[in-house]
Amino acid sequence: MFSFRRNKGVRSWLDAHNLSSVLALPFHLMITYTGIITLIFMLFPYPALTTYDNGMRGFFNDVSPSNNVTNKAQGSAAMMPINTILDQVYTKWPDADIRSVRVSEPNMAASTVTVLVDPVKALRDQTPRLLFSGATGELVAQSDDELTNSKALYESLNSMHTGRFATPLLRWLYVLGGIAGCVMIATGCIMWAKRIRERNKGKASFGLQLVEGLNLATIMGLPLATCAFFIANRLLSPTLSGRDDKEVTAFFLAWLVVGVIALIKRDKLQWRVMAAINALACLSVPVVNALTTNGNIVSYLMHKQWALFIFDALFLLFSILFLVQTEKLRTATKAKHTLSSSRSNTNKRQKA
Amino acid sequence: MIDLFSFSLCLFAFNGFALAKFNHFKDVFKKRPTELQRTLLLAIAWISILLSLAICVETQSGYGGLLFCGFMSLSILIITIFYNLLTRLVKVFSVLNAVLITVSGLF
Secondary structure (H helix, E strand, C coil): CCCCCCCCCHHHHHHHHHHHHHHCHHHHHHHHHHHHHHCHHHHCCHHHHHHCCCHHHHHHHHHCCCCCCCCCCCCECCCCCHHHHHHHHHHHCCCCCEEEEEEECCCECCCEEEEEECCCCCCCCCCCEEEEECCCCCEEEECCCCCCHHHHHHHHHHHHHHCCCCCHHHHHHHHHHHHHHHHHHHHHHHHHHHHHHHHCCCCCCHHHHHHHHHHHHHHHHHHHHHHHHHHHHHHCCCCCCCHHHHHHHHHHHHHHHHHHHHHHCCCHHHHHHHHHHHHHHHHHHHHHHHHHCCCCHHHHHHCCCHHHHHHHHHHHHHHHHHHHHHHHHHHHHHHHHHHHHHHHHHHHHHHC | CHHHHHHHHHHHHHHHHHHCCHHHHHHHHCCCCCHHHHHHHHHHHHHHHHHHHHHHHHHHHHHHHHHHHHHHHHHHHHHHHHHHHCHHHHHHHHHHHHHHHHHHHHC
């Protein structure tokens, strides 16, 4: 289970595949099953469609805290002091750790103040909340304190998938599981293609060529597409209409370009070129961010904006990893050429 | 600190599981393990991992169960790195692991 044989060709890929699979097996099982549960209303909407007159909307209105008091209020009204609302929050939940306070339609009769409280490691996806009228301070809606069995089961499975409840430690463990999953898929794909090529003694059928091309397109194309998405986010004008769609278009366009190139040519040189392009793209993300916004990796560190800092740091790390891959592919190609030239020299001497 | 204690127990367990295998024991100690040594290592490993799970679930319920799965993944990764790339440091690593269990358990 713990073995990893280096520089052994297909056996190394097999070990990497086995290790990455076993390493995060509980995570894979959990994330797959909870992913199905998260989409259950899309996959199986029929109970809600038959029970509620307005289908899924009626179902979601029933299970979510709803506001029927202030919706019809008209005109303007002064806001209640926030202490009036906070007193009610702490009376209900004395140890409440308030995550955020949202105010909508301020200084209007229909204004609402929503107080969201940290669920503190409970397996709940929907943050416990209290909804107050901003004008009168009256509690108008609240999330359920005690969940029914079915709701508790759905909430806990959904929360495990989204991971929103998780502390930074568990979030990083989720990242480890996710990366292990990617490594599992990538090593499996590459190992399969290498084995078939070895079995066919270097001759590639159409199917094998297609698989090798798709391997290159997916494994090297997806990171590049991700970089293209984030770079587009920074470079597109904020006032551009359909901006979000254009970001998605940038993602798929980059992926398509890599896909087309991969299907035309898919040798080791192409992998090296793609690795170098990915290294450059990953480096570009924090650089473009620094050039187009007021923040950069140094300022995020100084101001302890950890999410932004880690985002930039990870892209820099991936840039380094892609550079390492470029170099390894270069030395592997060089070693192969040296070996094949020494073999041909030996054959020539033997013939002579 | 309780998270560190659970994690170090989990890491210790997988260290035991690894050493219980012939090839890894031989890489570290330059000789094959006896049956008694293997049985002892497996027993300690199982006790350690079950203790880690129990502590995670007892202190943090469902969240602890999830955390335990993460601890297992991280432990396997660390053990793999040591037993394949840093084999000569396994003994030092094992001692440090035991110290970590003691320190984190005390506090």
